[in-house]
Amino acid sequence: MLVLTGILALVGSRVAALVVLEFSLRAISTLLSLSKGAHSIHLLVLCQFSLGCGLSCGLSFLLEGAPHATCNLLLAAGLAGLLAVHARRLALHTCILYELHSQQRYCGVCMLLLTSGHGVPRLLRKALVVAFVVADLAAIALINRDFLSTAEAVRFWTPLTICYTLLIVYMQEEQQSGMGRQSAYQTVQVRMGGLFILLFAVGRWIDILHIFFSLLGELWCLLHAGVLLEVCRQQDFSQQHRPTSGSS
Template sequence: MFSLPSLPSWLPGLSSLEWGSSLLDSFLQGLVGAFGVSILNNLLKVYFFVSCANHPELRLEKERLRARWASLETVHLAGLALILTVIGARVAALVVLEFSLRAVSTVLSLSKGSRGTERLQLYLLCQYSLGCGLTCGLSFLQEGSSHRTLNLLLGLGLAALLSSVAQRLCRHVCRLYELHSSQHYCGVCLGLLASAHGLPRLLGRALAVAFAVGDLAAVALINRDFLTTSEAVRFWTPLTICYTLLVIYMQEEQRLHTGLQSQIQTVLVRMGGLFVLLLTVGHWLDLLGILISLLGEIWCLVGVRSLLDLCQIQDFSSQKPFVSAPVQPRSSAPAQPQGTAAS
């Protein structure tokens, strides 16, 4: 009888066991990347909620942040992990390098006196690229390791633990921050009341380290496919030109347009440019990975749309924390009228 060949037989040079192990490792790397994005997302929610709670004029925005469903966050995490699993290391490396170049250009322009809201917007827009950077870093660091799967499982456990802590912190803040900060009896909420304005700076340093490792891993992963220097030059020259043009275009678009719709249009232009570039210097699997990356970028943008709207508020990040006065406890016995003698 006629039978179709098994999927592993379509992949040259890989046995069934090696193919299954590679798929498992890719899935573990995707989960670690998704958990890293979840940690960043929850910490940003904490910062935005504290900023809204400390200012009564942002009451509506605060209620929007509080109304998010935990089940949707689980679906978002699972979908992002699946996307990071199937895009491939080469496409993930290209996404990381493109965002890193754009981020460096944005940070250099911000140092000339721009508002901090653009930094917050950059942190929100980097989520998919952060996931790609984490997967690239893990793929490069664990390459050739004899205990690769075990190491990835340990890394996944640590990432899941940190993500759980960040998620519980976000839930605690959304439910009890206003009560605890007014009563002054919760150490976590009091710490956020006093120093939440420094959270973006801390996140920026952590992201800088993560993207630095991701960029080094991305360059190494791309260069390993080239046998000669001429092949590398034929790939990197058009890639550098494409990235430079994309960065110039992105900066102009961000100055003229803001909002979720404009960000989606920006993603379409970026991924379209990479798609056209890889038509000439890439493989067909890279083209499929670019299309999946487009879905991943939109998936992450939809998840932070409420936070992107908050970034449009004038001088949001420059608002100083509002310290509420502690509530005075009521006396158990009513005060005696003045002039009445004590018995």
């Protein structure tokens, strides 16, 4: 949590806004291409750094010009850290004692997970939708405020649209071949490489440095989400081969 907060503090608002918009377009494309959102659980695993950038953009935009804005951002980071600590304690409690407590039925936490745990992914998806809608609006406003004329905005948004279109096409091909851990790392490298080329052409030198911080943050989040990615890959593999084994 401390490392991720430090990386997000080093990433500028411009690059953070681009990361948010790229993930939002990728998420919309993924949900539209998948039947009934069957593999949308991948989005919950891969959105960690993008969600951090979204919260940073949203808070920066909402607190812009407000007194003690830096203190407010530090307070938000502290509350996020407190939430992360409690979530980690809940995860450790569940991993170690869930089987015993759910059978003996005397632990309120385990009983709550047993009765309503299936609704947790749905709740997370709704929370992510709200967070990214606010972040997308803030990201567009943060990017457009740097342009003095419409011509400058067009010169930036045109290559950005082309770059994002190519990235989405690449993501669709990767999803068809499966989303394993190695594939996730390659996808991050391609995404950051595309943003690097884009900002090298139409951005600022400081934005290029922020791209490297974003790459570091993405890799840091993937390093801690490797087990979840492997579980998702195994579930997808079993679901794909279940009808075949049943028919044979």
